Amino acid sequence: MEFLGEVLGDAFRYVFEFGPELRTILALTLIVAGLATAIGVLVGVPFGVWLGLSRFRGRGLVLALVNTGMGIPPVLAGLLLLILLWNDGVLGSWDALFTPGAMIGAQALLAFPIAAGVTAGAVRNLSGDAVEQLAALNVSASRRSWIAAREVWPGIAAAVAAAFGRVIAEVGAVLVVGGNIEGETRVLTTAIVQEARQSNLGAALGLGLVLLAVALIVNLALTWAQLRGEPAA
Amino acid sequence: MIRRRWILMVALVTTACGGGDRVVAGAGTTTVDSGFMAALEEQYGADLSIVPGSTAELLELAAQGSLDLVVVHDERQELQFMANNPTAQRAGVFHSRFLLVGPFELVGGISTASAADAMGAIAAAGHKFVTRDDGSGTHSRELALWAEAGVTPEGAWYVATGQGMGLTLQVADQIGGFTLVEAGVYASAADTIDLVPVPLDDAATLANQYSAIRVDEAGLEFFNWLVSDAGVRGIVAADAVVFAEPVYRPGAATATP
Numbered sequence: 001m002e003f004l005g006e007v008l009g010d011a012f013r014y015v016f017e018f019g020p021e022l023r024t025i026l027a028l029t030l031i032v033a034g035l036a037t038a039i040g041v042l043v044g045v046p047f048g049v050w051l052g053l054s055r056f057r058g059r060g061l062v063l064a065l066v067n068t069g070m071g072i073p074p075v076l077a078g079l080l081l082l083i084l085l086w087n088d089g090v091l092g093s094w095d096a097l098f099t100p101g102a103m104i105g106a107q108a109l110l111a112f113p114i115a116a117g118v119t120a121g122a123v124r125n126l127s128g129d130a131v132e133q134l135a136a137l138n139v140s141a142s143r144r145s146w147i148a149a150r151e152v153w154p155g156i157a158a159a160v161a162a163a164f165g166r167v168i169a170e171v172g173a174v175l176v177v178g179g180n181i182e183g184e185t186r187v188l189t190t191a192i193v194q195e196a197r198q199s200n201l202g203a204a205l206g207l208g209l210v211l212l213a214v215a216l217i218v219n220l221a222l223t224w225a226q227l228r229g230e231p232a233a
Numbered sequence: 234m235i236r237r238r239w240i241l242m243v244a245l246v247t248t249a250c251g252g253g254d255r256v257v258a259g260a261g262t263t264t265v266d267s268g269f270m271a272a273l274e275e276q277y278g279a280d281l282s283i284v285p286g287s288t289a290e291l292l293e294l295a296a297q298g299s300l301d302l303v304v305v306h307d308e309r310q311e312l313q314f315m316a317n318n319p320t321a322q323r324a325g326v327f328h329s330r331f332l333l334v335g336p337f338e339l340v341g342g343i344s345t346a347s348a349a350d351a352m353g354a355i356a357a358a359g360h361k362f363v364t365r366d367d368g369s370g371t372h373s374r375e376l377a378l379w380a381e382a383g384v385t386p387e388g389a390w391y392v393a394t395g396q397g398m399g400l401t402l403q404v405a406d407q408i409g410g411f412t413l414v415e416a417g418v419y420a421s422a423a424d425t426i427d428l429v430p431v432p433l434d435d436a437a438t439l440a441n442q443y444s445a446i447r448v449d450e451a452g453l454e455f456f457n458w459l460v461s462d463a464g465v466r467g468i469v470a471a472d473a474v475v476f477a478e479p480v481y482r483p484g485a486a487t488a489t490p
Binding site for chain 2: 089097098179197198199
């Protein structure tokens with residue numbers, strides 16, 4: 001009990017001191033997870049809307065692949081990118097291994113299927129009437145997709161939240177392709193691993209609290225936006 | 234200061250490759266986990282990008298050309314690497330030692346004649362032993378000691394973590410087992426764990442030699458510094474910053490590294 005109190009005390013002290021190391025880690029985390037989510041969402045949401053609306057042979061297989069992708073282990077995504085990026089690899093000339101760019105790439109790979117899958121699910125949940133009305137509209141396919149997207153936008157907000165939650169909380173992918181370099185590629189999750197390894201349990205827990213706070217703020221904002229869009233009961 | 238960091242990061246991110254001119258050095262997790270490498274970088278004075286990893290991992294990355302220099306500690310793997318990469322350059326730069334640690338109440342019952350004897354006694358008594366199992370220099374040394382003891386380490390008593398030294402040490406602490414630990418990591422963690430070193434008669438033979446291997450031109454400057462007089466002073470100073478008592482000593486542990 002005494003030990004727990006000590007660790008908690010250290011954790012809060014670490015958070016409230018908000019030193020340069022923590023600020024650097026937090027800033028990099030927000031940039032990497034934010035850009036990765038943005039890329040994943042910009043590609044994944046349109047793909048999800050299209051997948052939800054269209055009817056073609058093999059659609060079931062594509063949906064199953066997307067849903068499987070939602071569960072891909074981050075460390076596997078990181079490993080695939082590592083093999084591509086190391087110097088003798090296909091993309092070795094990019095010289096991107098152990099850079100934030102590589103981390104964004106790996107996390108975007110994780111965010112994409114989540115953004116696509118959750119969006120497709122929301123579109124498929126549109127009522128039959130709504131789909132019929134949409135089909136009857138005499139407008140271009142892209143216009144129809146835009147209308148459908150607006151119809152299910154709380155679902156899209158959920159897709160953004162899920163994608164961001166996934167990437168900011170994952171450690172496997174960024175550890176493998178980022179290398180956990182202090183001041184360069186160390187983000188909240190890999191910093192937790194590092195501090196725990198060094199037996200700095202207070203700092204590790206403090207970093208965890210910061211991570212939870214970021215996730216909470218982002219989810220509060222998205223939930224608030226969703227609720228505001230709901231029709232008054 | 235912070236704003237400059239932000240701009241730097243955004244620049245790194247938007248170009249998607251900060252690869253450019255930086256020096257990427259791999260270092261054994263033991264040296265990173267103990268805080269020594271960061272202190273050494275401070276002494277060196279120029280920016281290094283330090284990637285922690287096991288000796289096996291780092292030499293693989295070095296072979297792929299992704300690291301400019303490595304600081305590792307397994308002679309067998311190092312010589313193998315040098316045979317495959319004749320243009321690389323290798324030198325013993327500093328050394329520490331390994332400790333065999335275990336729960337206080339069990340350490341008393343263990344033979345202390347030699348590390349191999351003690352490990353044989355641990356296996357015979359069925360005490361838990363926690364292994365890194367990650368291809369690290371520490372793991373290699375542990376396997377060599379088992380071979381010396383004539384024990385094939387397997388069974389419920391032999392617990393593999395696949396993790397770095399710090400976490401492995403904590404697992405050993407939590408399950409009340411023995412482990413082979415590098416002195417620096419043990420010193421950093423000693424406050425938070427209950428494990429104590431087995432007082433071995435042959436403690437001096439458990440030297441842990443680190444070599445720097447320069448892989449390409451970008452690693453040359455740091456390599457030359459490490460083996461220079463300034464580097465020797467830097468190693469001593471970095472050690473003094475991190476530890477109350479000397480852990481990492483410059484140079485080779487024996488005449489033939």
